Amino acid sequence: MTGINYKNLPRLTRFVTGNFGVDSCHIISTHYIGAANKNRSRLRIDNKEQLPYVEAALRAFYGSVARPAFNLLSNYLPCLLPGRENVMSDWKYPELDDDLFLPGAAHRDRMYHMITEDLRMKAPSCRACVYNRACAGFEKEYFALYGADEFKPLKSRPAPLGPGPVYF
Numbered sequence: 001m002t003g004i005n006y007k008n009l010p011r012l013t014r015f016v017t018g019n020f021g022v023d024s025c026h027i028i029s030t031h032y033i034g035a036a037n038k039n040r041s042r043l044r045i046d047n048k049e050q051l052p053y054v055e056a057a058l059r060a061f062y063g064s065v066a067r068p069a070f071n072l073l074s075n076y077l078p079c080l081l082p083g084r085e086n087v088m089s090d091w092k093y094p095e096l097d098d099d100l101f102l103p104g105a106a107h108r109d110r111m112y113h114m115i116t117e118d119l120r121m122k123a124p125s126c127r128a129c130v131y132n133r134a135c136a137g138f139e140k141e142y143f144a145l146y147g148a149d150e151f152k153p154l155k156s157r158p159a160p161l162g163p164g165p166v167y168f
Contacts, residue, residue, distance in 0.1 A: 001029050001054065002036075003045040010056035017064035024069035025061065027054060029076055032141035033119070046146045047080050054081070077138060078131050079151050083161035085131075092134045129153035 001009065009027065016022040029050070030036050036043055058072065071089040078085045085091070122137035129135065131154060138151055 001027060001045065001050050002043040004043060006045055006050045006053050009053045010060050013057040013060040014064070017061060023065050025072060026070070026074060027057065027072055027076075028074040031075055031119075032139060032145070037141065040145070044145060047076075047150055051080060058084070058087070075139070077135060077151065078158075079129060079154055082154055083158040085157075086160040091136060092131075093136050123148035123151055125153050126151065127153075128155075130155060130157055 013025065016025070029047070030043055030045065032040055032044075054073070054076070061068070061072065068087065071087050073081070073084060073088045074090050076084070076088055077091050078088070081088070119139050119141070120137040121140050121143060122132070122135070123143075125148070126132050126135070126137065138148070
């Protein structure tokens with residue numbers, strides 16, 4: 001999701017599920033690293049602007065597909081889309097790091113460790129969230145652009161919305 005394409009996501013989702021039998025998709029909120037960071041003036045978008053379009057795309061997807069093949073959302077947090085935790089990936093501290101990696105001299109360790117320890121942070125208010133111990137937080141670069149006001153702690157775990165595996 002970028003500032004260029006976010007408004008087209010629901011229409012694209014309806015098109016690919018309705019015309020090509022797509023059984024899953026992966027919606028990734030912009031990571032402000034690499035080329036996205038260099039082009040942030042063109043690509044940037046805050047969560048409050050994009051989330052209605054993400055929700056519309058999820059509703060369109062669930063209108064066509066009974067159960068996704070894998071998690072649909074990446075780089076989103078439960079406090080932004082309560083009840084969608086069951087279709088989110090990479091928001092939690094990993095129980096086991098995997099062998100994925102990011103190329104380049106800037107990163108020589110495992111990807112999830114780099115993402116959770118080097119790129120992410122939490123606001124003081126996150127301590128009051130029911131997911132605080134599990135959640136890896138939001139990206140530092142996102143905070144530099146928009147601050148942390150939109151990340152509101154959840155007081156209880158919401159019931160899952162829509163199909164998908166439950167990972168709590």
